[in-house]
Amino acid sequence: MPSKATTAVTPSARERLLAAADDLFYREGVQTVGIDRIVQKAGVAKASLYNLFGSKEELVQAYLDARHAATREQVERALTRFRTPRERLLGVFDAQGQLFTEPDFNGCAHMSASAEARPGSPTECAAERFRQWVRMMFTDLAKEAGVADAEGLARQLHLLYDGAGVSARMDHDPSAATTARAAAAMLFDAAVKG
Amino acid sequence: MPSKATTAVTPSARERLLAAADDLFYREGVQTVGIDRIVQKAGVAKASLYNLFGSKEELVQAYLDARHAATREQVERALTRFRTPRERLLGVFDAQGQLFTEPDFNGCAHMSASAEARPGSPTECAAERFRQWVRMMFTDLAKEAGVADAEGLARQLHLLYDGAGVSARMDHDPSAATTARAAAAMLFDAAVKG
DNA sequence: ACAAGCCTAGACCGATCTGTCTTCCCGATG
DNA sequence: CATCGGGAAGACAGATCGGTCTAGGCTTGT
Numbered sequence: 001m002p003s004k005a006t007t008a009v010t011p012s013a014r015e016r017l018l019a020a021a022d023d024l025f026y027r028e029g030v031q032t033v034g035i036d037r038i039v040q041k042a043g044v045a046k047a048s049l050y051n052l053f054g055s056k057e058e059l060v061q062a063y064l065d066a067r068h069a070a071t072r073e074q075v076e077r078a079l080t081r082f083r084t085p086r087e088r089l090l091g092v093f094d095a096q097g098q099l100f101t102e103p104d105f106n107g108c109a110h111m112s113a114s115a116e117a118r119p120g121s122p123t124e125c126a127a128e129r130f131r132q133w134v135r136m137m138f139t140d141l142a143k144e145a146g147v148a149d150a151e152g153l154a155r156q157l158h159l160l161y162d163g164a165g166v167s168a169r170m171d172h173d174p175s176a177a178t179t180a181r182a183a184a185a186m187l188f189d190a191a192v193k194g
Numbered sequence: 195m196p197s198k199a200t201t202a203v204t205p206s207a208r209e210r211l212l213a214a215a216d217d218l219f220y221r222e223g224v225q226t227v228g229i230d231r232i233v234q235k236a237g238v239a240k241a242s243l244y245n246l247f248g249s250k251e252e253l254v255q256a257y258l259d260a261r262h263a264a265t266r267e268q269v270e271r272a273l274t275r276f277r278t279p280r281e282r283l284l285g286v287f288d289a290q291g292q293l294f295t296e297p298d299f300n301g302c303a304h305m306s307a308s309a310e311a312r313p314g315s316p317t318e319c320a321a322e323r324f325r326q327w328v329r330m331m332f333t334d335l336a337k338e339a340g341v342a343d344a345e346g347l348a349r350q351l352h353l354l355y356d357g358a359g360v361s362a363r364m365d366h367d368p369s370a371a372t373t374a375r376a377a378a379a380m381l382f383d384a385a386v387k388g
Numbered sequence: 389a390c391a392a393g394c395c396t397a398g399a400c401c402g403a404t405c406t407g408t409c410t411t412c413c414c415g416a417t418g
Numbered sequence: 419c420a421t422c423g424g425g426a427a428g429a430c431a432g433a434t435c436g437g438t439c440t441a442g443g444c445t446t447g448t
Binding site: 228229230240241244249250 | 409
């Protein structure tokens with residue numbers, strides 16, 4: 001019986017591979033980490049990796065898709081705590097701030113991965129999907145708040161979101177989220193007023 | 195006579211290596227590009243590379259330092275066209291917009307390189323120097339404009355600056371610079387008024 | 389009991405990696 | 419002319435890369 005629930009006594013080979021890939025790819029970069037290190041860390045035969053994923057590139061895609069899903073769930077769960085549209089929109093940066101304080105935070109996985117990817121690769125496509133989700137989320141929240149130019153505000157907030165992720169990683173400064181939140185508040189208030 | 199001016203009939207081996215490294219590292223990423231491809235593109239012996247730079251890591255550092263110097267000169271030259279403090283501060287995003295429209299623009303080199311670098315490496319140090327220069331530039335421009343909390347505004351503008359670079363690369367959208375400029379204008383006007 | 393499937397362990401492949409070394413050429417200087 | 423040094427060309431080394439394959443074990447259903 002192949003483990004109907006999320007937790008099994010022993011994680012499957014696929015789960016162990018994804019966990020090892022997530023740790024190594026995220027910490028050191030996709031190009032830096034070789035297949036051998038992943039299978040060794042996962043305690044999985046190399047043949048199993050290629051049976052389950054087909055290639056390193058598809059493993060990278062699965063790693064990015066898992067990061068995408070986890071981020072989406074974490075943000076959507078965090079937003080349920082807020083009630084007013086303004087609080088919900090700014091709550092995205094609160095959720096970001098929580099991510100920044102995690103001990104192994106190392107920036108946006110899609111951003112780093114796409115920096116090493118060739119154009120048109122599955123990695124770039126996964127990054128594009130992630131960015132479209134972020135953009136859509138900001139646009140929807142702006143619309144719910146009654147902002148006239150919701151797309152325009154969403155573009156501005158997306159810049160702050162990306163910039164905060166970059167600063168948190170490169171400056172080792174988790175407070176970038178609160179800086180972004182304050183800037184987002186000013187831009188939002190100006191957008192609803194004008 | 196070893197070329198006293200910037201232009202020589204035949205660029206030196208060092209110049210050809212830096213030009214090839216700049217093109218390949220910036221387009222494809224530091225880890226992706228091997229030494230062999232650089233020396234082949236530069237038309238330089240591999241031994242010359244190691245005589246001149248010592249290692250690939252130091253070549254990467256020289257590549258990033260050259261990018262840093264070029265960006266600094268380009269921005270500072272662009273800012274001379276503006277007179278008022280407000281125009282000069284927002285002019286940073288105009289200069290950024292010019293970079294975004296260059297045909298081979300591929301994002302911030304320091305950001306991409308540091309995503310593949312190990313902690314404490316020369317690459318990370320070069321990225322940190324670059325970020326400190328950007329931060330200082332925004333801080334100085336904010337002070338010249340009489341902003342009370344110059345450091346706070348500089349942090350916000352730095353977020354927009356980074357976010358615009360990310361969006362221009364990943365969304366293939368050079369207009370991110372004008373979006374960032376508009377947001378920066380609102381944040382600046384709010385900072386001088388309050 | 390037995391066969392089918394999934395998994396492990398690891399040898400193996402050709403290519404490529406960073407880095408070293410040797411050999412030779414060519415131009416400038418004494 | 420002779421000497422000397424920088425650079426070109428490329429063989430070479432040892433490691434690692436992504437990926438394939440074989441051989442054998444362990445569990446499961448029939």
